[in-house]
Amino acid sequence: xxxxxxxxxxxxxxxxxxxxxxxxxxxxxxxxxxxxxxxxxxxxxxxxxxxxxxxxxxxxxxxxxxxxxxxxxxxxxxxxxxxxxxxxxxxxxxxxxxxxxxxxxxxxxxxxxxxxxxxxxxxxxxxxxxxxxxxxxxxxxxxxxxxxxxxxxxxxxxxxxxxxxxxxxxxxxxxxxxxxxxxxxxxxxxxxxxxxxxxxxxxxxxxxxxxxxxxxxxxxxxxxxxxxxxxxxxxxxxxxxxxxxxxxxxxxxxxxxxxxxxxxxxxxxxxxxxxxxxxxxxxxxxxxxxxxxxxxxxxxxxxxxxxxxxxxxxxxxxxxxxxxxxxxxxxxxxxxxxxxxxxxxxxxxxxxxxxxxxxxxxxx
Numbered sequence: 046x047x048x049x050x051x052x053x054x055x056x057x058x059x060x061x062x063x064x065x066x067x068x069x070x071x072x073x074x075x076x077x078x079x080x081x082x083x084x085x086x087x088x089x090x091x092x093x094x095x096x097x098x099x100x101x102x103x104x105x106x107x108x109x110x111x112x113x114x115x116x117x118x119x120x121x122x123x124x125x126x127x128x129x130x131x132x133x134x135x136x137x138x139x140x141x142x143x144x145x146x147x148x149x150x151x152x153x154x155x156x157x158x159x160x161x162x163x164x165x166x167x168x169x170x171x172x173x174x175x176x177x178x179x180x181x182x183x184x185x186x187x188x189x190x191x192x193x194x195x196x197x198x199x200x201x202x203x204x205x206x207x208x209x210x211x212x213x214x215x216x217x218x219x220x221x222x223x224x225x226x227x228x229x230x231x232x233x234x235x236x237x238x239x240x241x242x243x244x245x246x247x248x249x250x251x252x253x254x255x256x257x258x259x260x261x262x263x264x265x266x267x268x269x270x271x272x273x274x275x276x277x278x279x280x281x282x283x284x285x286x287x288x289x290x291x292x293x294x295x296x297x298x299x300x301x302x303x304x305x306x307x308x309x310x311x312x313x314x315x316x317x318x319x320x321x322x323x324x325x326x327x328x329x330x331x332x333x334x335x336x337x338x339x340x341x342x343x344x345x346x347x348x349x350x351x352x353x354x355x356x357x358x359x360x361x362x363x364x365x366x367x368x369x370x371x372x373x374x375x376x377x378x379x380x381x382x383x384x385x386x387x388x389x390x391x392x393x394x395x396x397x398x399x400x401x402x403x404x405x406x407x408x409x
Contacts, residue, residue, distance in 0.1 A: 050170045053098040056086050063107045070157050075296055075317040076149040082112055084292035085146050088285050092120050097142070097174055099167050101156075109156035109163040113144045113171055115178050121147050121186075123277045124362070131205045131379040133182055140180035142171060143381075148324075150187045150210045150361055150377060160193045165200055168382075175384045184381035197380035205381075209374035211359040211367040212320075213346075221347050224371060232369035235336075240343060242335035248304040250344045252314075255294060260301055262287045263308040267327025281325060286313075300344050302337040310337025312345065320356035321349055342370050 053059055061079060068077055075081055086096050094115040101109035118127065119135035121143060127133040133141065145152045156163050168184075175183035184202055188194055189210070198204045218224040225236050243250070253260070262283070269283040290297045290313055298321075300312040310328035314321055323345060328337050342359075349357050359372050368374075 047104050048166060049102050050166050051100045051102060052170065052174065053100065054095060056083055056096075056098060059098055059100060059110075060107070064110065067107050067110060067157065068155055071155045073153060073155045074151045074319075075315050075322065076145060076151055077110075077112075077153075077155050078293075078296055080293045080296055081315075084289045085112075085114075085148075088288040088292055089114075089146070090148055090281060090285055090289060091123070091146070091279070092116065093146075094140070095178065099170055101163055101166060108158055109154055109167065111144050111154055111167050111171070113142050113174070113183075114146055115140060115142050115180060117141075118182065123147070123280050126207050127186070127379060130207045131203070131381060133379075133381060139182070140175075140178060141182040141184075141381075142175040142178060142180045143182070143184060143186050144171075145186070147186065150358075151189060152185045152187045153190050153193060160190070161196045164193065164196045168197070168200055168202070172382065172384055180384065182381050182383055184379065186379050186381075187377045188380055189375055189377055194378055194380060202380040202382045204378050206376050207379045208361045208377050209364065210361050210377055211364075211372035211374055213357045213359070213370075213372050214355065215346075215349050215357065216355050218350075221343075221350050224346060224350075228371045229369055232371060235369065236339060236343065239336045239339040243340050246304065246333065246335065248302060248309070248333060248335070248340075250300065250302045250340050252344060252348050253299040253301055255291075255297055257291065257297075257299060260303075260308050261290060261299060264299060264301065264311045264313065264327050265290070267308065267310060267329060268313065268325045269327070270329070271327045286325070300341045302333075302340055304332050307332060309333050310341060312341045314345065317358075320358050321345065321354050323357065323359040325360075338366070339370075 097113045099111040118139045118141045171183050194204050265283040265287040268281045272280045296315050298314040302310045309332040312323050313325040
């Protein structure tokens with residue numbers, strides 16, 4: 046093989062046809078769909094100082110790809126999880142160069158080669174870019190892939206559990222009623238109670254495909270208001286969120302709970318070739334006598350059974366409620382390194398590679 050790593054600062058500089066072939070062959074999730082990447086660049090939900098796209102080529106053929114985003118650690122860590130569990134400091138405007146954006150919860154490498162073959166080259170270039178950008182940290186966030194984590198640790202990165210994401214495998218249940226019967230006792234009672242209350246009203250719940258009307262904007266407002274109640278109003282800026290979802294085109298679905306002409310709640314979802322992802326939720330509880338959150342999940346569950354979708358993913362956090370709804374946790378890790386300039390030649394045109402610092406031990 047004759048391997049090179051090229052770096053682009055805009056998705057426009059990547060050959061879309063070549064990328065599409067790689068993406069389809071790799072089996073990567075929708076987070077690496079061109080439309081999602083384009084939305085992340087054009088309508089970033091959290092401030093990005095500079096995107097980078099690392100393209101690994103073998104004799105000119107694209108064989109691996111990694112997006113990375115230069116951001117302030119304080120911006121990329123709105124919930125404080127990286128500070129608390131991965132020891133990434135955010136004071137003094139510390140910068141990090143991370144893959145993927147924080148709104149992705151399945152970071153990986155888009156590749157047709159084993160991760161152990163491509164990761165060293167990509168990490169080395171990522172570290173160089175981090176040093177050049179005066180970033181303190183670099184690495185991959187929200188990683189569940191075991192082999193990728195092992196290779197990252199072997200090459201000097203600290204791998205630490207940060208948060209869980211939640212999923213439900215529908216192949217374990219014969220249908221919606223069987224799933225409800227298998228829920229934990231409190232979840233089964235709550236689901237049954239909320240479905241009964243919902244049936245007694247004139248409210249509706251629907252799963253909507255694009256093109257979307259202004260109900261998307263209404264739901265985006267609810268998403269921002271909902272996350273604001275938990276102290277992070279900046280996580281889903283309403284106007285930008287609506288732009289982001291529209292840019293994703295047919296990847297996106299909306300689950301809408303409506304009551305008397307008003308969107309009372311709902312979910313922004315993405316349809317992957319392997320699963321349906323519940324990505325964001327927005328609710329108000331002053332318009333209905335039932336829980337729009339529970340009803341939204343019930344509708345997504347029913348849709349998954351009807352369409353033969355084998356898995357539903359439901360993002361991170363809100364652990365107690367998600368467990369009650371039958372979802373199971375999957376650990377996500379941060380694989381990160383700290384960059385410092387290595388001692389080296391002083392010639393003005395010499396290349397000084399960074400070192401990865403892990404537990405006080407430097408390795409190249």
